[in-house]
Amino acid sequence: xxxxxxxxxxxxxxxxxxxxxxxxxxxxxxxxxxxxxxxxxxxxxxxxxxxxxxxxxxxxxxxxxxxxxxxxxxxxxxxxxxxxxxxxxxxxxxxxxxxxxxxxxxxxxxxxxxxxxxxxxxxxxxxxxxxxxxxxxxxxxxxxxxxxxxxxxxxxxxxxxxxxxxxxxxxxxxxxxxxxxxxx
Numbered sequence: 227x228x229x230x231x232x233x234x235x236x237x238x239x240x241x242x243x244x245x246x247x248x249x250x251x252x253x254x255x256x257x258x259x260x261x262x263x264x265x266x267x268x269x270x271x272x273x274x275x276x277x278x279x280x281x282x283x284x285x286x287x288x289x290x291x292x293x294x295x296x297x298x299x300x301x302x303x304x305x306x307x308x309x310x311x312x313x314x315x316x317x318x319x320x321x322x323x324x325x326x327x328x329x330x331x332x333x334x335x336x337x338x339x340x341x342x343x344x345x346x347x348x349x350x351x352x353x354x355x356x357x358x359x360x361x362x363x364x365x366x367x368x369x370x371x372x373x374x375x376x377x378x379x380x381x382x383x384x385x386x387x388x389x390x391x392x393x394x395x396x397x398x399x400x401x402x403x404x405x406x407x408x409x410x
Contacts, residue, residue, distance in 0.1 A: 319332075341357070
């Protein structure tokens, strides 16, 4: 009987040691998983910081005006119409005529923000005018805000940290669930 009791004690001790080994193996496996996730994290972070940056360069060489007659038949170009362009002080800046497609181009003057464009068709009484505001007409899309790039990098770190945390949580729950089923 005593031998039986000793055998049971040894089996209990062996079972506890095996469970302990299993847990330490799971910890090592989880540690390896964390290292792999961290390596991917670093790989993606450095890739995000230096890859695929797009630059947009623009210049305003000419302003193109398109004049047309609109109506039931659609758009008909206003050919060879007289065009007068006034600067923001009301001074006549440039004059000319539209081409056969109803287009007229002129180069803007540095410092002038608004132009008044008057188009007079060859037919009596056909005249149109518009104000062209250059200060709100375009934006520099390559310029980043004062905190644009640093915030994007920080957001990338946060995103990847969140993914790593979810992966570790999933692994931990899976290991806990396996340990519970192993105890039963």
